[in-house]
Amino acid sequence: MRKKSINNRSRYGYWFILPFFISFIFLGLYPVIFTFFLSFQKWDGLAPEKFVAFANFKRLLTDKVFYLSIWNTLRIWLISFIPQMLMALLLSAIFTMCAVKGMKFFRAIFYLPNLLTAASVGLLFHLLFNGNKSVVNHILKAFHVSGAPFEFFNDPVFTSNLTSYIQWWMWFGYTMILVMAGITTIDRNLFDAAYIDGADRGQTFRKITLPLIRPTIVYIAITSIIGGMQLFDVPSTMSDGTGEPDKAILTVSMYLYNQGFKNHNYGYSAAVSVGLFVIICVMSLVSFKFMKGGEKEHG
Amino acid sequence: MRKKLVTLLLTTAVCLNILSGCGSKPVQEENEPTVQEENKPAVQEENLSAEGVIESEVDTNITAELNIWSSGEELQRFVEGFNKIYPNITVNITVIPNKEFLSKLTPVLSGGKDVPDIFTGESDYVKYLVNAGVWDDLTGEPYQAANQLDDIWDYVKDVGTDDEGAVRALSWQTTPGSVIYRRDLAEKVLGVSDPKEVAAYLSDYDKMMETAGIFKDNNIAMFGSWEDVMLMVLSDRSKPWVVDGKLVIDPKMEEFLDIVKEIYEKGYDLNVSEWDPEWIAGVEGDEVFCYVLPTWGYSFMVKANAVNTMGKWGLCEGPNPYINGGTWLGIYKDSPNKEAAWAFLEYVTLNSEALQEYAVTYGEYVGCKTADDALAQGEGEENLAGQNLYKFYNQVMAKNPNVTITEYDGQINTAYKNAAKAYATGKVTKEEAIQQFKEDVATAYPDLVIK
Numbered sequence: 197m198r199k200k201s202i203n204n205r206s207r208y209g210y211w212f213i214l215p216f217f218i219s220f221i222f223l224g225l226y227p228v229i230f231t232f233f234l235s236f237q238k239w240d241g242l243a244p245e246k247f248v249a250f251a252n253f254k255r256l257l258t259d260k261v262f263y264l265s266i267w268n269t270l271r272i273w274l275i276s277f278i279p280q281m282l283m284a285l286l287l288s289a290i291f292t293m294c295a296v297k298g299m300k301f302f303r304a305i306f307y308l309p310n311l312l313t314a315a316s317v318g319l320l321f322h323l324l325f326n327g328n329k330s331v332v333n334h335i336l337k338a339f340h341v342s343g344a345p346f347e348f349f350n351d352p353v354f355t356s357n358l359t360s361y362i363q364w365w366m367w368f369g370y371t372m373i374l375v376m377a378g379i380t381t382i383d384r385n386l387f388d389a390a391y392i393d394g395a396d397r398g399q400t401f402r403k404i405t406l407p408l409i410r411p412t413i414v415y416i417a418i419t420s421i422i423g424g425m426q427l428f429d430v431p432s433t434m435s436d437g438t439g440e441p442d443k444a445i446l447t448v449s450m451y452l453y454n455q456g457f458k459n460h461n462y463g464y465s466a467a468v469s470v471g472l473f474v475i476i477c478v479m480s481l482v483s484f485k486f487m488k489g490g491e492k493e494h495g
Numbered sequence: 496m497r498k499k500l501v502t503l504l505l506t507t508a509v510c511l512n513i514l515s516g517c518g519s520k521p522v523q524e525e526n527e528p529t530v531q532e533e534n535k536p537a538v539q540e541e542n543l544s545a546e547g548v549i550e551s552e553v554d555t556n557i558t559a560e561l562n563i564w565s566s567g568e569e570l571q572r573f574v575e576g577f578n579k580i581y582p583n584i585t586v587n588i589t590v591i592p593n594k595e596f597l598s599k600l601t602p603v604l605s606g607g608k609d610v611p612d613i614f615t616g617e618s619d620y621v622k623y624l625v626n627a628g629v630w631d632d633l634t635g636e637p638y639q640a641a642n643q644l645d646d647i648w649d650y651v652k653d654v655g656t657d658d659e660g661a662v663r664a665l666s667w668q669t670t671p672g673s674v675i676y677r678r679d680l681a682e683k684v685l686g687v688s689d690p691k692e693v694a695a696y697l698s699d700y701d702k703m704m705e706t707a708g709i710f711k712d713n714n715i716a717m718f719g720s721w722e723d724v725m726l727m728v729l730s731d732r733s734k735p736w737v738v739d740g741k742l743v744i745d746p747k748m749e750e751f752l753d754i755v756k757e758i759y760e761k762g763y764d765l766n767v768s769e770w771d772p773e774w775i776a777g778v779e780g781d782e783v784f785c786y787v788l789p790t791w792g793y794s795f796m797v798k799a800n801a802v803n804t805m806g807k808w809g810l811c812e813g814p815n816p817y818i819n820g821g822t823w824l825g826i827y828k829d830s831p832n833k834e835a836a837w838a839f840l841e842y843v844t845l846n847s848e849a850l851q852e853y854a855v856t857y858g859e860y861v862g863c864k865t866a867d868d869a870l871a872q873g874e875g876e877e878n879l880a881g882q883n884l885y886k887f888y889n890q891v892m893a894k895n896p897n898v899t900i901t902e903y904d905g906q907i908n909t910a911y912k913n914a915a916k917a918y919a920t921g922k923v924t925k926e927e928a929i930q931q932f933k934e935d936v937a938t939a940y941p942d943l944v945i946k
Contacts, residue, residue, distance in 0.1 A: 240627075241601040241604070242601065242629060259938070323772065326771060327765070327771060328765070328767075328773075329773055347766070347920070350916075350920055438909060438913065441916075442917070454939075455939075457598040459940060461941070
C-alpha cells in the first residue's frame, strides 16, 4: 500500500516537468530543426525558400570571414578563460584555506559584474574608450602620458584584448564561486590527515584540492567553451555590430547575425550556425574525453 | 535521491522556461505606444471643420483596431488629429528601434501571423520591403491613390515604388540635405554669416577643404564627423551602388576616400562617428563649424540639442544638392483592416492640412508640396536666426538632388565607411581599401557581380 502511494506520487514529477518539455519542443527543438532545414535553402526572409542542397556549406568551407570569425572567437575566449581560471583558483584557495575577514563581502563584490547585462557593459566600455575626449583619454592626458589621446578602437589587438578583459571581468567571480563550491564538497578529513602527515598548504592544494575538483573544472571549461563560442553582446555593442576594427572582434555569432538579419541571407546564416554547432560539439567532446582520461588516472 | 532528482528537474524546468521565455519572444512587447505625450499641436477649430467638409464623402465611422510598428516616434504625433476625424479607429503604435526593426519584422512576415496592419521602413532597407511586395499597391484596390500623388515630392514616390511601378509605401517627410552651420563662427572666421555668402566658401569639394583649413587655423573643426560628409557625396554620384545586379563604384566615391584621409590627417573633424556622444555634444560647443545633415539631422540632432547655441545656426548649400534617409510606411498586403489602415496612411502622408499642423509643431520638412509651400510663406525659425527652413529646403528640392537608394545601401555604406577609415588612418592603400570593400560587399551579397 505504501509502495503504491510513493509510485503514484512519483508520477507527479512527470506532470511537473511536462510544461518544460512542451515549451522546449516548440521554442528549443523546433528552431534547431528549422535551422538545419534552412541551411540547405536560399532564403531572403520574405520570398519563398529555394532548395540549394550543399551550396551554403560549400561557400562556408571557403569563406575567409567565417574562419576569421572562428579564430577571433577562440582567441577572445582563450585570453579571457585562462586568466579567469587562474584567478578563480587563486581566490578560492585563499578564501577556503585562510580565514579572510569579510570573505563573504569580497565574494559578492567579485560576483557583481556577472549580474550586469552584457550589452550594457559593452556600451559602457565603448563610452570609456571611444574618442579623443573619452574618460580614459582624459585620465591619460591628465597624467601626461606621451601619445595621448589614443585611438583605442582603431587598434585591432587592443580591441580584441579589451573584449577578453571584459569577459574575464564579468566571469571570474562566477567561476570562483563554482570552484569554491567544488572545494567545499571535499571531505575535510582528507586535509586534516594530510596536515598530520606534515603536508603544507601548497601541497594539500596541489595534491588534494586540485585533483578532487577536476570534475568542477571540466564542467566550468565546457560551459565556458559553449558560452564563449556564442559570444555576441559585448563585441556587438562595442563595435556597433560591425566587429571593427579590421573585423578583429567579429565573432561567429555576430557573423551569422549579420548574414541573417542585415544581409538577408538566412540560409547561409543557418549554415554558419550549423558550422558553429559542429565546432562546439567537437570541442565539448574533446573536453569530455579529457575528463574521462582524468578520472581513470585519479580514480 | 528520487526526491532530489524531481526537485532538480523542477528547478531546471523553471529556469529554462524563464530563459526560453526571455529569449524567444522579443516581439511580443506591449502594443501600447511607448511614446511620450508630446506637446499638443495647436488645433485650429476652423481647420478641423474645413477638414470635416473635405472628408465628408469618406466614411468616418469605420470601426477598427489598427496595429502599427514604427521605427520612430513620429507616427504617434498624428494619432490625436486622426482620431478627431476617425473616432472609432483605435491606433496602437509599437515603437521598435531601427536597429532591431528588421530582425523583429521578418520573422513575423514570414510566419504571416500577427503582422501589423501598417509598418515602417527606413531608407537603408525600405527598398528591400518595397521590392519584396509585402506592402499593398496603393494605386490599386481599394486605395486608388494614383490621382492623389501629384502633391507628393517625387523622392517619396520613387523610393516607395517597386520595379514594376506599383507604389507600395509613402512618407510624411522628405529629407533634402543642407550644411547646418554656426553663424557666429562663420562671422568670426570668414567674416560673413549669410547662407549665400557662406555657401560660396563651399561651392565645390576643393573649396570646401580649403575652408576647412581656415577653420582649423582658428582651432575649429569644420565637421562633426567625416561620415556626415558622405551623406552629401552619395548624392553626388550619378549611379547608385547597384545597377542591374552589378556593384558600381562611382569615381566620386573614390575621390571621397581622399577627402576622408585629408579630414582625418589634418584634424578637420572631431574624429568620432555620427551619433557618438561627442559628436552630439559638438552642437553646444565652439569646436565644430558645421554638420552636413538632412532635414532629420537638423530637427532631431542640431535643433534638439541647441540650448546655448540657440539662434546661432543657419542652413546653406554645400558643393551639391543632396537628399538622404527618410522613413516610409505601407499597408501589409494581407491586413484585415485595409480600409482603416488606408485612412490612417492617407491622413499621415497625403493630408496637407494635417501635415502643416504637424510641421508647425515639430519643425519637420514634410512630403507634401502644398504643405511645404504654405509653410515657406510663414515666419522663419528662431534657431536659424529667422531663416525659413521650408523655403530653403524647397530650393534644394527644386534642384532635383540625385536619388540613389537601393536595397543594399545599409550594408554597403557601412562597408565603405570601414574601408574609408582604414585608408584614412593609413592601415591600407587606396587600392587595398577598395579591394577590401569589394570583398566585404561580396561577403554580404554573394549574388552581386563585382569586378
